[in-house]
Structure formats: structure tokens, C-alpha cells
Amino acid sequence: MRTCWNWNWNWKRAMLDGARRAAAAALEAWRRAASARRVRHSAHHVTRAGLAAGLARLGIAPGDTLFIHSSLKSLGYVEGGAPAVIAALQDAVGPRGTLLLPTYYLPGGTLRAACALPGYVFDPRRHGTHMGRLPEAFLAGAGVRRSIHPTHSVSAWGRHAAGLTEAHHRAPSIFGMGSPWQRFIGCDQAKVLGLGISMGPVTFYHALEDAMGDAFPVPVWEGDAKLLACLDHDGRRWDVPVRPFDPEVAQRRIDHPGRGDLRDYFHREFDAAGLRINGQVGDAESWSIPAQAFFAHLRQLASENVTIYATAAQLAARPVPQPSPHARA
Secondary structure, three states: OHHHHHHHHHHHHHHHHHHHHHHHHHHHHHHHHHHHHHHHHHOOEEOHHHHHHHHHHOOOOOOOEEEEEEOHHHHOEEOOHHHHHHHHHHHHHOOOOEEEEEOOOOOOOOHHHHHHOOOOEEOOOOOOOOOOHHHHHHHOOOOOEEOOOOOOOEEEEEOOHHHHHOOHHHOOOOOOOOOHHHHHHOOOOEEEEEEOOOOOOOHHHHHHHHHHHHHOOOOOEOOOOEEEEEEOOOOOEEEEEEOOEOHHHHOOOOOOOOOHHHHHHHHHHHHHOOOOEEEEEOOEEEEEEEHHHHHHHHHHHHHOOOOOOOOHHHHHHOOOOOOOOOOOO
16 A cells, blocks of 8 residues: 555646646746747847858958857847847858857756766767757757757858757866867867857866866866766766866856956956957847967966956955057947
């Protein structure tokens, strides 16, 4: 009798969990539709051609390789939605260009939480991305290749897509040698593009941490690397090393809501160095920085004890220099 009761209870609980998930998905779909209606009726319409023109003003040119961090809603009401934004980006770089977007899948919401999940195996054939509507649409697009990685999968389209994504699961660290980030830095005409975002939520910063390793001025990692499992597109299993960030150190990182001072410092720093091109794309303030110069300047800042984890005292000890005469608005 107890076995039967347990089976009934487990069945009912499974049904209840399924109903809750379905209700949550329906609520999210309703919220997205309601948000789209509000924007459609309150904002002017942004077109694919208008987006491409804005990208050109940021210095985006045919043949560029772009690593894109974005906020779709910041662009305004885009006719055609996320696919139109992707098409505008493709128009801007042309058939010889390349686009990369983060298509991370982070069960539990953080790298640390993913590492703690028992039995977690990333499968690109069934796991999408938690990065929002633009990466979701990009991942579903034709000709897009996705790197194999249990937490920080990257997707690419265009000339260098295969070479940038092919061996992420063999890299010794998430952002280090052999990863899409390090390969991206080596591309000609490589640029980091911030569409409607500040200089806070930019994972490109972590490429320097992995490149410098223990020589990086801040101990950003928590403990040793852990092996997380993932499957490749053919179903073969790979155990991939990942190293969680120290949650206490992450509290003072540039993307933390309380670090507006650090984001402002980096805005002024890269403007003063003449590296950042600023402009409007759609309704959004946006920017671009050449990747190799971006990486080199981050390394120089780190040698002066300024990183994306810098304290207010460290920032005060190194004021932003006067703007370069070549700085671009």
C-alpha cells in the first residue's frame, strides 16, 4: 500500500511541477508580448536600414569580426524584432565578416551554481541560452556555429565562425588559449561591440584574467578547476575544466549594480585613450572598441593596479588622464 501511495504522490508531484513550469512559461510569453505592445505604441520604429547606418557610424565596416554584447530592448521598437537586428549586423560586416554572440547556458544562474549541480551534462542539441532574445534568435539562425562548453558556449556566423568555435571544449580554461575569446583577439578587424549597454556586462574582460593566470592582480577564482560534462554535436562526451569565480570578489566587479563608479571610470578611461567610438544605434547609446587595442589597454591598466575589480581607493590613486586629441565621440 505504501509503495502505491508513494507512486501516486510522486506522479501527482511530477504533474504539479510540470503545470508550474508551463504556467511560468505562459506568464513569461505574456509579459514579452505585453512589453512588445507597449513599446510598439509608445516608441518610434527602428528599421534594419537605420540600425545598419548606426553601426556604420560606430566604425563597423565590411570584413569586421564583432563580439557583440547587447540589450535588445534598449534599441527601441525594431521592425522585425531580433531577426532584423541580426540581419542589420550581417549587413554591416558583409559576407567576409563574422559575428559572435554569447549563448551561455548557466543552470542555476551562475558558474558557481552550475558547478554544484549533480549530474549536469550540457547538450547543445537541447540546451538553448539564458542570454536573452537576441542571442536566442541568433542561435536559431542559418549558418550559425556554436562552441561546445558546459557554461560559456559562444555562437558565431560568417567567415571565421568555424575556426572561432571549433575547439572550445578542449581549451584549458573558459576564456584562455584555444577559447573563442583568445582566437577572436587574433582576428584582423576584430572589434568588441556594445549595443545599448554600458561597459559593465562585457565578458571580454575575462580573457585577460585567463591569459595572465596567477599573475593577474586580483585572485578572482574560487578554488581549483572543476570538470563539467558536455556532449558535442555528435553526442560524444567531453569533460571540460571550469573554475568558478569567488563570489565575494564578484561583488565588487564592474557589472555589479553597486559599481557605477567603476563603469564610469572605464567609460572615461577608454574615451580618453581614444579607443572607444560612441554613437546611437536605434534608440540606444552604443560603442565599439578594436579588440587588440582593448586587450592591450586592459593589460596596461592591470599593471597599474586598475582592473574590473578595482576599489574606489585604487581608482582615486590613478585618475583618468586627459582625453587623447584623437578621442572620438
